Amino acid sequence: MTATGAGPALPDTDPADPVGNRAPADLTAQSRAPRLRTVLALARVEASLQARSLVVVAGLLAGGAVVWLRIGRTEPLWWNVGWRIGTGQLVLGMTVLIAAQLAAGRARRNAMADLYTSFPATAGTRTLAHLASLAGAAPVSLLLIGAAAVVVQLRGAIGAPSIAVLAGGLLLVIAAGAAGVAIGARFPHPLAGVLGALVLLLSSGQSHLPAGGVIWLFPWESFSDQLAGLPGPLAGYPPAGAHAVELAGLAVLAGIVALAVTASRARARGGLAAAGIVAMAVICFAGALQLSPIRTADLNHLVSEVADPASAQRCTTASQVRYCLYPGFGRDLSSLQAPVSGVLAYLPARATQPLTVRQVVGLGLSLPDSTLTHGHPNREVSQWDAQVQGAPGNANGAPASAIYLPVGNWPAAGGQLADAHFDLALATAEWAVHLPGTSVGVSTTGANWQCVPYDQAREAIAIWLAILATHPPAGELRNGLGTGFSGALVRDTLVRTWTYPGWGWGYVTPPGGGPQNTAAGYLLANAMTSLPEQEVSHVLAGAWGKWLNWRTTDAQLAAALGIRMPSIVVTLPSGKTIAPPSIPGNGPQSPLCTT
Amino acid sequence: MDEMTLSVSTAAVRADGLSRRYGATRALEEVDLTLERGITGLLGPNGAGKTTLLSILATVNEPDAGRVSVFGLDPRDAAERVEIRRRLGYLPQELGYHRHFTVAGFLDYVAILKEITSRRRRAEEVARVLAAIGLERRARTRVRALSGGMRQRLGIAQALLGQPELLILDEPTAGLDPEQRLRFRELLSDLPGDPVIVLSTHQADDIAAICPHVVVLLQGQVHFAGTPAELAASAAGRVWAAGERDARAHLSWRGGDNRWRHIGDHPPAGAELVTPTVEDGYLLLSHAAGVQ
Secondary structure, three states, X not given: OOOOOOOOOOOOOOOOOOOOOOOHHHHHHHHHHHHHHHHHHHHHHHHHHHHOOHHHHHHHHHHHHHHHHHHOOOOOEHHHHHHHHHHHHHHHHHHHHHHHHHHHOHHHHOOOHHHHHOOOOOHHHHHHHHXXXXXXXXXXXXXXXXXXXXXXXXXXXEOOOOHHHHHHHHHHHHHHHHHHHHHHHHOOOHHHHHHHHHHHHHHOOOOOOOOHHHHHXXXXXXXXXXXXXOOOOEOOEOOHHHHHHHHHHHHHHHHHHHHHHHOOOHHHHHHHHHHHHHHHHHHHHHHHHHHOOOOXXXXXXXXXXXXXXXHOOEEEEEOOEEEEEOOOOHHHHHHHHHHHHHHHHHOOOOOOOOEEEEEEOHHHOXXXXXXXXXXXXXXXXXXXXXXXXXXXXXXXXXXXXXXXXXXXXXXXXXXXXXXXXXXXXXXXXXXXXXXXXXXXXXOOOOOEEOOEOOOOHHHHHHHHHHHHHHOOOHHHHHHOOOOOOOEEEEOOEEEEEOOOOOOOOOOOEOOOOXXXXXXXXXXXXXXXXXXXXXXXXXXXXXXXXXXXXOOOOHHHHHHHHOOOOOOOOEEOOOOOEEOOOOOEOOOOOOOEOOO | OHHHHHHOOOOOEEEEEEEEEEOOEEEEEEEEEEEOOEEEEEEOOOOOOHHXXXXXXXXXXXXXXXXXXXXXXXXXXXXXXXXXXXXEEEEOOOOOOOOOOEHHHHHHHHHHHOOOOOXXXXXXXXXXXXXXXXXXXXXXXXXXXXXXXXXXXXXXXXXXXXXXXXXXXXXXXXXXXHHHHHHHHHHHHOOOOOOEEEEEEOOHXXXXXXXXXXEEEEOOEEEEEEOXXXXXXXXXXXXXXXXXXXXXXXXXXXXXXXXEEEEOOOOOOOOEEOOOOHHHHHHHHHHHOOOO
């Protein structure tokens, strides 16, 4: 049967071919140029959609927040911060994965598969465009890197950014996007992308991974390193270059999978299979590189830097104080000098002993660590461990003539810096009044057992000096009294203790390794600040040796200054309020500072 | 190449012995069809195979047997299939939309998929089809904010992008109000380039109004191909109007004039013979084919 009635010929058609028939011989050549232009045009639109996607914008903000949380409190060391920026990229990558999956599955999800099939742009062309559109995620990723880099630089970055590390973050986002396209090409349901993102997130944890260097086969893994405590970058830890190569291989492999899902021609599938094999080979090669041990010479150098900081540090003397810092940390010098010099300036008498302020790694490096020492003989690792255990930062406190500062803990700005300044000032003042910076024992739980300068005038003097040198907010100091019971038993007496701002953050090591400050000492120091500074200095200078004696009491100091001794109230856990030292206690006793 | 040239027919679209099954269901069986330039209406009840036939012509589906030639090109060949698609505009029966796209954004996206890669040309094309379907004021409206009728017009608009030489519209008037249907008829009649247009519909009056050719598909087979007048004429002498219902009639219904219209082989008592319409011809064909 035939529908009859032909219409007129098309204006552009060959008169000999009234219906516009076209011989197919030249079609293949004709189709290539439009295909490339179509891919580019479509990729441009998809990239724009992706960059404006609420999911990606949310990922950018969440990634930025994660980066801030991970670098906000730490010292801006580029060899550490670069990887923390990568953690933000992981979050961004998760959302790019979701957005890419949504885009790639859009046609099928919106019941437009038949219509799309009728277009000259094939499914392969569209997939290629979706993959190319991931270029739209690159500026978002670079924006995150750029913003984080600006913040790090403004906070006084130490070291230099590693292109391989930062590129790894970018490649992670691209690889996640390519995985999203592959998932979307096969599974259009929106939950498929969310599940993919969750798998990425869960795989970023370390609990499911075997120990050792295997962890580096997951280049988005981000919680297993000890970078924050290292005095400098360590080549191959983590293996950034191999990470970047593996991520690039994974991105290409995901793209190949996406194209294979949509490819219909056997020849195309064959080419993709060959490309997939190459990508797998690259990934395996990168994996092998990542599993190779860190060079012995580099680890020897690190352990040497840790165990014997003096061998690697540069020292500067200012106002009779030596500041010994690892190379590259010179920008910390002025920040360290301010509180130390401040205390020394208010000191009523010249210090009788030298002071060295030294950076240490100590607790910042934990050995054995199979992610760090994998591939090295146990005997060698044990030797390194023994050396690190004897490092100054791991010793029981600092010697009387030194203050130790853990690498990576000195904050760059803000409230944390003010707290760190106070901590250093207090450590300096305690050194000046001969309060021991060393713990005097170890409790049954293994914690350092600090001595308590109970009823010792020199403690109040030290706190007063630290307050004068750094002017911390009065409220913060008062908060150190706490709202409940906080105290120690000293010679059967319940002594209420005081926690100074920043205590526990480890600005000075070991944290709280000095004396355990008392509420009485703080309150007396606080009362001293209400007096003219010259008047107090005059009283102290008049009998400086007496005030340094541990037997000189708070009451004697108060009397000399002509102020009333502040009263101390202790609230027991039961809620009962008592006035020490009238109640003898039971339980472990804290030692009295007697040196 | 010579062989191809020799095999070229003057028919724009040709289907020979098309068959298609979905499991145990026979959708098309031995369908032979040729389509020339101009509008061809495809009539048939639900399940007759209209959508399957149109999807095969649109290169979306492949037949189990038989072959199709579109402008002398064979859709079984990948390169020729792409070439057919370059000359094709297709509105599927059930079309979803990217609801978060704007109207213009959606059309621009489809234009790229139709390989209109020049931005300027795409903008011109989008403006042209928007004006053609009367949605130019809705260019920046999100698709999700459109009514059902507007979405149907948007579907028609995307099919018109690129001035296709073969326009396949599966129930394009579904969801359109009477005024929009009239505008649609006007639109199809004014399309430049004299394309081959195939539209399926349940609306016999649409066929009568704009289609020079009509094909009736029943139970997967072509039962009629000709002009609407010929389809109407096939019922000549078998349509009557009467005051009472006649139980012997194949079909009967009461019209707006309160008189019964009968289609059958026997005139009811007191009935007068009336001029048959396209719908009468179609209904008679359906009845003869045993379609309920």
